[in-house]
Amino acid sequence: MRWTLKKEPEKEKIDKLARELQVDSSIAKILCQRQIETFEEAKKFFRPNLKDIHNPFLLKDMDLAVARIETAISKNENILIYGDYDVDGTTAVSLVSSYLKTITPNIATYIPDRYAEGYGISYKGIDFAEDNDFSLIVALDCGIKAVEKVAYAKDKNIDFIICDHHKPGDKIPDAVAVLNAKRTDCNYPFDELCGCGVGFKLIQALGTNRNQTITDFLPYLDLVATAIAADIVPMVGENRVLAYYGLQVINEQPRNGIKAIIHQINKKELTITDVVFIIAPRINAAGRMKHGNYAVELLTEMDFDAAVKFAADIEIFNADRKDLDKQITNQALIQIIDKDEENKNTTVVYQEDWHKGVIGIVASRLIETYYRPTLVFTKSGDKLAASARSVKGFDVYNALLQCEEFIEQFGGHKYAAGLTLLPENYIHFKNKFEEVVSKTIDKKLLTPEITIDAEIELSEITPKFFRILQQMAPFGPQNMKPVFKSSCVRDNGYGKKVGADETHLKLNVFQGDNKQTFNAIGFNLGDKMDYVQDEFDIVYTLDENEWQGFKSIQLVLKDLK
Known part of the structure; x- marks a missing residue:
């Protein structure tokens, strides 16, 4: 150290x-x-004071997003709430869908299958919307780079509203509204909201037409606080206020799903650390081991006894996840030793039968032993999929950018990313990644600080x-x-x-x-x-x-x- x-x-x-x-x-x-x-x-x-929560209309395109949703409500259109299978995505979908259901019954949710569809907006999801007569998709915690997918939906007369917090690419998708404080043309005072946080701003804006104030939205903050904790966004500014009040809701009057998880672990007062290590992994386990829908059903369940049943299922998923990540971590460590790769500047490991749902956790575990930028690959259809994790101070997203010639698609941020590539490019990528990191990393970053x-x-x-x-x-x-x-x-x-x-x-x-x-x-x-x-x-x-x-x-x- x-x-x-x-x-x-x-x-x-x-x-x-x-x-x-x-x-x-x-x-x-x-x-x-x-x-x-x-x-x-x-x-x-x-x-922390609720007065310090910013006006949602300061987000660029918020007026357009609200106008489009209000039109959909008045015309009885079907609205599909779409989000990723991780904690940020499933809490965001639970939050926006449960609020909109208080206004209109024409709301459904969609979480892509981690294995069949992968991360972000999928063509399969858009086809589902078309087949089931949805004319508006609200995408949460994803979509900022889905230029072709949004165009594909437009050809089918399906509109998109994108609520994201990931870094935009050179081109913004041609959606009705793109809510993302990281847009260069957006002047929102705080650009570190998580995906669920952006979803919260959307319902807060919708509430202004209904004479609702910030206090009406307090019951939703247990979800926002859970996402802030799990997504490891900065605990400053607006996030700090949202997390502070969200923790109070978690400890005093949480929704049934969160209450059911707490009920199982029998802990009196939860801190933000407990949310990270107790609530978040269980919500995540659904998308990792089975399907993210389980998490949304748990978090939107109105009946406590039914929520307890969901929580019990998720508890089993979580136990299975723990066993798997231990087993795969051990296999990966053996691989590093067998291939004599202990002295490299990176860890890149691959085995085709590793469970895609836990490779991100395994990457983090490997960093505990070999403290260096790490990628864990597995087979996904006819491609290889990986989770990347980095060490403090090193931007793994930028490093991947320099290996782009061997990558099919990737996304993420400084310390965590996901990518896919063709099997024939694996060795080329592995060598290039080692070369890029070796050239660019300050060697002292390879010792934990x-x-x-x-x-x-x-x-x-x-x-x-x-x-x-x-x-x-x-x-x-x-x-x-x-x-x-x-x-x-x-x-x-x-x-x-x-x-x-x-x-x-x-x-x-x-x-x-x-x-x-x-x-x-x-x-x-x-x-x-x-x-x-x-x-x-x-x-x-x-x-x-x-x-x-x-x-x-x-x-x-x-x-x-």
Whole structure:
């Protein structure tokens, strides 16, 4: 691990903010690092407010989208709500379809089959719309590059409204409306909404004609918060407000589908991390193992008992998914060793029978062992399909762009992408990708980095300090949980390896003459027990540990030296 201390903001700024907020300088420093430098900015940050949700009509084409949907409603047209099979897509479809059903019965949903159709808008989906008399398709979390498909639909007199958040290509599809804050000709104040977030703006805009205000849309925010967490979009600006209120809905009055998932895991209060690791994988498991329709049915189910049944099915899909991803990861690791590819700058592996639904997870798992840009391929029809994942600081989308000659189609963003290619191009692609990455990657990016917000003394960790940190949640990209470093700490002699196979580390640490000890847990750090004999440095986040009704602050170790 590389330990990197974040750049120190100007001392005057830190001191001024510490005085204004009456907080420790360490807290003020962390806020300044996050561009929160004044009392007003801090107030906005610590007290997310629905007033800071932007006017949806600031999105280019929103007026056209609303006008077309209103026409469809007044003329009793059939509207098809189309979205991808991942969490962002299925939550977006659930959100928009459940809102429109409160206005018109002529609404159906369509999730493409991951295997038969692949990612994004498909010809099969458009043919389905034609066969079933749909004259309008609202595409969510996809479509920004579907120029030919939208033209194909137009020839069949089917209109498209596209709600997307992926990077547009050179040409925008000729749809009735294309809602995407990343369009160069769009002046919307926040361009990091997820697909479900764009869907939310659409229903918010439709609500203005019905005299609905933002509070009428609060019940939909459990879906938006789930998508924000799962799609790993920046947890700042409008996303932070939506996630903050969405978490409240998840914990107080979630829709039946989410309630049924929570019901199974028996957890009292969920954080955004729980949404990422508990709710999102289960919603995702439907599209990975069976069909994304299961997720939409779960998330739109009005009857709780029926939702519990769906959730039980999805629980099985999720268990199967876990088994599969473990098995494929092991096979991939063996392949890397057998082919003597441990010392490359990339990982590219392929086996034709690997399950397409889990190759993205496998790519992430492989990065845990070989920290480098990774692609996992499997056979998909007469082509090969892959999921790409990257390491912090390296743009895998740009690297793929430079290998375009061997790729049939691809899409995605900086850290995750998907692509297809012809089998005969696999080796050419693999060699070219290694060549491109080797030339362009800064070699230090091939060692995982821990970014440290501040170095503090353990004595600074007080209940008030911890309380303020908790109020910085929800955490996510650009507002990560603060990471601290403390130097020259000792263990009180009761430190030990824990866990079934002793992979974790449990310590009681103190610093200098101050004998106050803190419980510390280091997941997967059991092999560092040898460092604990004398003084050592630690990097950690803070968490609350509850044991037999007693709550205490716990250090969650990320590394030690």
